[in-house]
Amino acid sequence: MTVEELFEIESFKKFKVINNNADLTRRIITVESTETPDVVNYLTPNSLLITTAMSYQNNQEGLIDLIYTLNNLPCAGLAIKLGRFIDKLDERVIQVSDELGFPLLQIPLEMTLGEVYHNLLSHLWNNQNEELLSALNTQKKFSNLVIQGTSIKTMLNNLGHALKKPVALMNPFGQIISYNSTCTKEKVALAEKTFHKYELYNRKSGEFASIKDNQVEKTSIFTIKNVGQNYYYLFVFDSKNKVAALSEMVIEQVLLIFRVSMYKNLYMLGNALKNKEEFLNILLNRYKDESWTSHQLMVIGEKYGLLDSEDYTVILGTLETFEGEKFNYTNFSSKEEQYVAIYDWMDKEINRIFNGKIIMFPEASNFRFLILLQGNCPDMLDRLSDFHDMVQKIFKINIIFSYGNSMVDINSIKFSYKEAIEGYRYGECKGNISYIKYYRPKNASELLKSVSNEQVQGFCLHILKELAYSTDEMMLELRRTLQVYLECRCSITATARRMFLHRNTIKYRIKRCEDILGNDLSDFDYCFQLQLGLILLENQ
Structure with missing residues (x-):
């Protein structure tokens, strides 16, 4: 109970x-x-002395x-029976109490301290018993709701009805x-405004201290800690004060449930x-022993929102903070x-x-997200900036977005994904935005450099045979003629004409x-492979 509620009890109305x-609003x-005089050494916090x-x-x-010592404890207040030893308190005593907001109460002369003590203690015990019973009933009620999948x-x-x-x-x-x-849209707007204005995400206590705002001062805000240091917030509106309106034990049980x-x-x-994610693996062709047509992908992907579009673009969002760690679905x-x-x-x-x-x-x-653009989304860059800033502010986690190139059909989405991966590792930033990267296509020389020497040699020997690595002058001349011919x-x-030789030669x-x-x-595809082999030889 609070000091204010004390005056509502018949025995203490005087x-x-x-x-x-x-x-x-101080609790008793x-x-x-x-x-x-040294009573403070033996007092329980929130006692009424x-x-x-x-x-x-x-x-x-x-x-x-x-009074200074009691206030620091903290103590609910000091109730003095004036007229017995002290007839009137000095103004300085009252002034200090006002500066501290410390309650000074006057006990009526006709009441004995023993009477006050026993009546108040009996009332507090009754309240605590009722509160305990209420907390247990609340826990049982809300536990059943959770079990039922409510x-x-x-x-x-149910909580609003109970409170x-x-x-x-x-x-x-x-x-x-x-x-x-019974919660109005105005109260919802007030709560969301409060979150940002007072940076609730930086205040990690169980119940926040009073916020000095005329609109918010009658609202109690409780944090609900989930698995780690991640919080949800329970708002209880129109509570005259945090304790008077709510039973502490009851609310603790509710928060637990x-x-x-x-x-x-x-x-x-x-x-x-x-x-x-299983469908994503199908979309990216990660199951090599299975093949899916565009029609099959559309049918399966319809429930996820897959559309028939003229272009698809993959954007990856990577949580850099957790890079290299393993996601555990079971714990x-x-x-x-x-x-x-x-x-x-x-x-x-x-x-x-x-x-x-x-x-x-x-x-x-x-620890990545794949964002699949289906068509043109002109505001996407602004939204990515918003996402990055909010995740950074709330969770202190850095998220990097990387773009792949646009693809024209569903079966090509895997290529945009691979480019987005490349973009994350080696891509160029968009302007001065360090957390948004773009895939930079490689030219032919860069592509060839990415192929190992062993792979190049194997391909050249397979396609060019004796012409590949021979040092014989005739073989070298034949290879040069073949290259010009192609x-x-x-x-x-x-x-x-180009080689200044006779046609018969x-x-x-x-x-x-x-x-x-x-x-x-005469085979065009075979000629292309020959040209590729000759280019690879030149770049070795």
Whole structure:
């Protein structure tokens, strides 16, 4: 109970508040009665101390020291029976109490300290018993709701009914995800404004201290810690003060049950992401022993939002903080919870903003997200910047976005994905934005440099045979003739003109090449492979 609620009890209605600025919202957990000056060494915090102040009848300066000490404990207040040893408190005593907001109460002369002590203690015990019973009943009721698979919305409606208050639940990003039937849109807007204005994500205590804002001061905000250092927030509106409006034991039980419920929801969401990642593996052709047509992919992907589009672009979002770590689907820790929370939030935001033109896929094994653009999405860069800034602010995690190139059909999405991977590793930044990278296509020379010498030698020997690495002058001349012939699109006349040789000489040499290669040069694809082999030889 609070000091203010004390005056509502019949036995204590004649009590008076001596100082004007007393904080009557202070909690009273128990009552103590003593005349000993060093009583503070034996007091329980949040006690109401009752006394005649006998020790201070000729030394009210000592009473001031006592008030400072009691306030620091903290103590609920000091109730003095005036008229016994002290008739009137000095103004300085009252002034110090007002400066501290420390309640000074006057006990009526006709009441004995023993009467006050026993009546108040009996009332507190009764309240605590009722509170304990209420907490146990609440725990049982809400536990049953969790077991029955009740939604967060229904649980909030039950909580709001029990407290007779509007209540709402907020996610780590400052968005109200659900609220009860008596919670208005104005209160939802107030809660979301409060989150950002007062940076609630930086305040990790169980219940926040009073926020000095006329709109917010009658709102209690409780944190719900999930797996790691990740918090959701329970708002209880129109609570006159944090303690008077709520039973501490009851709210503790409610928060515990909400935590269990959200942990259960976390695993359910994790399993849903695992199923969605299975389709992503199909889309990226990771199961080499299976092949899927475009039609089959469209049919399977329809439930995930896959559309028939003229272009598809892959954007990868990589959580650099967890790079190289393994995602554990069976035992979530803080990093898994953060990944799922970020994915869920980004997915909902993308759907809200782009109305189905973009699909989010989880790639949890690499702590990445795959964002598939289906068509033109001109505002995407701005949204990626928003996502990056919010994740950085709330979770202190750095997320890097990398683009692949646009592809024209579903079966080519895997190539855009590979380019996005390359973009993340070696890509160029967009302007001065270090966390958005683009794939830079390689030219032919760069591509050839990426092939190992062993692979080059194997290919050249296979396709060019004796012409590949021979040092014989005749073989070198035949290889040079073959190269010019291919460059001249297999024209004998053009080759002879470029090499300043007779047409019959070129015919003879090409026939020798065909004999060595065991193939004629009328096949276009074969000629292309020959050209590639000759280029590889030159670049070794």
